[in-house]
Amino acid sequence: MRTARPGGRTAQTKAAVFEAASALLAEKSPASISMVEVAGRAGVAATSLYRRWGDLPTLLLDVAVERLMEDWPLPDTGCLATDLQVWAGRIAASLGSRDGSLFFRVYVATAPLAAEATPGRSAAVMRRVGQIAALLDRATARGEPAPAVTEVVDHLLAPLYMRALFGMPADESIALDLVARLLDRAAR
Amino acid sequence: MRTARPGGRTAQTKAAVFEAASALLAEKSPASISMVEVAGRAGVAATSLYRRWGDLPTLLLDVAVERLMEDWPLPDTGCLATDLQVWAGRIAASLGSRDGSLFFRVYVATAPLAAEATPGRSAAVMRRVGQIAALLDRATARGEPAPAVTEVVDHLLAPLYMRALFGMPADESIALDLVARLLDRAAR
Numbered sequence: 001m002r003t004a005r006p007g008g009r010t011a012q013t014k015a016a017v018f019e020a021a022s023a024l025l026a027e028k029s030p031a032s033i034s035m036v037e038v039a040g041r042a043g044v045a046a047t048s049l050y051r052r053w054g055d056l057p058t059l060l061l062d063v064a065v066e067r068l069m070e071d072w073p074l075p076d077t078g079c080l081a082t083d084l085q086v087w088a089g090r091i092a093a094s095l096g097s098r099d100g101s102l103f104f105r106v107y108v109a110t111a112p113l114a115a116e117a118t119p120g121r122s123a124a125v126m127r128r129v130g131q132i133a134a135l136l137d138r139a140t141a142r143g144e145p146a147p148a149v150t151e152v153v154d155h156l157l158a159p160l161y162m163r164a165l166f167g168m169p170a171d172e173s174i175a176l177d178l179v180a181r182l183l184d185r186a187a188r
Numbered sequence: 189m190r191t192a193r194p195g196g197r198t199a200q201t202k203a204a205v206f207e208a209a210s211a212l213l214a215e216k217s218p219a220s221i222s223m224v225e226v227a228g229r230a231g232v233a234a235t236s237l238y239r240r241w242g243d244l245p246t247l248l249l250d251v252a253v254e255r256l257m258e259d260w261p262l263p264d265t266g267c268l269a270t271d272l273q274v275w276a277g278r279i280a281a282s283l284g285s286r287d288g289s290l291f292f293r294v295y296v297a298t299a300p301l302a303a304e305a306t307p308g309r310s311a312a313v314m315r316r317v318g319q320i321a322a323l324l325d326r327a328t329a330r331g332e333p334a335p336a337v338t339e340v341v342d343h344l345l346a347p348l349y350m351r352a353l354f355g356m357p358a359d360e361s362i363a364l365d366l367v368a369r370l371l372d373r374a375a376r
Contacts, residue, residue, distance in 0.1 A: 029245040030218070057217040108296045108353060125354040154366070158350035159342035165296055165349075166313040168341075178342070185373070 016042040017049065021063045025106055026098075030060055064107035067099065074131055080139035080146055081183055087135065088156055088175035091128075095164035096171050104164055128157060147182055155182050204230040205237065209251045213294055214286075218248055252295035255287065262319055268327035268334055269371055275323060276344055276363035279316075283352035284359050292352055316345060335370055343370050 020042035024033050035056045039046035053059035075086035094100035132152045139146040156178050163170035208229035212221045223244045227234035241247035263274035282288035320340045327334040344366050351358035 032243055032245055055220055057220050105296065108293065125356075153350070153356075154347035155343055158346040161353075162341075162346035162349050168313075 013042075013044055013048070017044060017059070018063050018066065021060060022067070022099075025060070025063075025102060030057075030106055033060070035059070060106055064103045067103040068094075068107055069127060074134060076138070078142070080135065080142075080144050081179065083135045083139070084152075084156070084179045084183070085176055087131065088160065088179055089172040091157070092160055092170050092172050092175040095160060101164050104161070108165070125157075129153060132157070147185065151185075152182065201230075201232055201236070205232060205247070206251050206254065209248060210255070210287075213248070213251075213290060218245075218294055221248070223247070248294055252291045255291040256282075256295055257315060262322060264326070266330070268323065268330075268332050269367065271323045271327070272340075272344070272367045272371070273364055275319065276348065276367055277360040279345070280348055280358050280360050280363040283348055289352050292349070296353070313345075317341060320345070335373065339373075340370065 017038060021033075021038050024037060024041065033056065035049055036046045038056070038059065039049050049059065053062065072090065075083045077083050077086065095104060129149060133149050136146045136149060136152070156175075159178055160170050160175065162168075163174070205226060209221075209226050212225060212229065221244065223237055224234045226244070226247065227237050237247065241250065260278060263271045265271050265274065283292060317337060321337050324334045324337060324340070344363075347366055348358050348363065350356075351362070
């Protein structure tokens with residue numbers, strides 16, 4: 001029986017497709033998944049997947065971005081060190097989880113590779129850069145010494161992402177060490 | 189006419205397949221390439237590709253690792269700062285080139301995603317880690333102050349890789365800045 005609300009059905013279809021794609025991604029590499037496979041597991045016609053997403057990379061990218069970019073409130077503890085510890089700890093915990101690490105790598109794998117697509121590729125990381133800028137602005141307004149945004153990207157975010165990508169440890173204690181090192185330098 | 193040396197023909201086939209795969213990768217995302225497409229462009233039967241590589245991700249990973257891991261002699265200038273500048277400048281130049289950046293992202297995209305496959309995934313980065321260790325050992329033997337290997341990974345390699353992944357600038361002048369910052373700290 002068809003549901004009376006098309007919006008509701010669309011949302012349910014999307015949830016089923018995302019669920020199916022996530023399950024397949026947990027099993028194998030993005031390059032060995034097909035649109036037909038996702039459709040089959042979601043119980044949806046492949047044609048409607050093509051209509052909605054166009055191709056598989058676009059679908060997988062949509063799944064990865066939605067799972068990765070889940071929003072949590074920015075910490076606001078009144079102290080930059082604590083704010084960064086909470087923020088970086090949260091990212092480390094997410095990258096350290098099976099799902100977080102998986103979706104980060106799927107994001108990297110499916111984001112457009114062509115040089116011309118660079119703005120689209122950096123859009124996801126720009127969200128994190130915006131969060132860093134907000135934390136640093138607050139610290140500066142309180143009169144705390146603060147590093148530059150690029151320093152936080154290079155020396156806090158980059159080591160955590162790189163460690164997740166290459167299967168090296170990236171837990172909360174490493175996040176704390178990275179924050180301490182960063183702020184030690186900013187205070188000089 | 190068939191060539192008399194099967195080894196020679198095998199090498200030629202491999203070169204044609206790598207060439208075809210590289211050309212396709214420059215055009216679109218790894219997830220939208222098929223084995224049949226690579227075979228067609230290389231003028232080789234798809235069955236022989238399946239026989240040799242098993243599946244497309246394995247083939248693309250092989251291409252990316254070969255293109256990325258091209259060997260160049262480690263610098264040995266008698267001074268850690270100069271050694272690291274040359275080494276990091278070379279990596280930045282490679283990541284900054286269209287091909288280097290492409291193959292790095294293909295490597296990340298096709299390396300096995302499953303948690304169990306972690307050792308395989310980190311094998312490529314381990315080569316760079318080995319180079320870092322060699323440079324630092326030499327510096328220590330000369331009595332120079334030297335950072336730890338993980339510091340060089342986190343604060344020199346990670347920012348360069350992360351910038352390449354997200355389409356942020358990663359040129360040789362940034363490599364020089366990162367080296368200066370790293371050694372400034374090691375000297376304290």
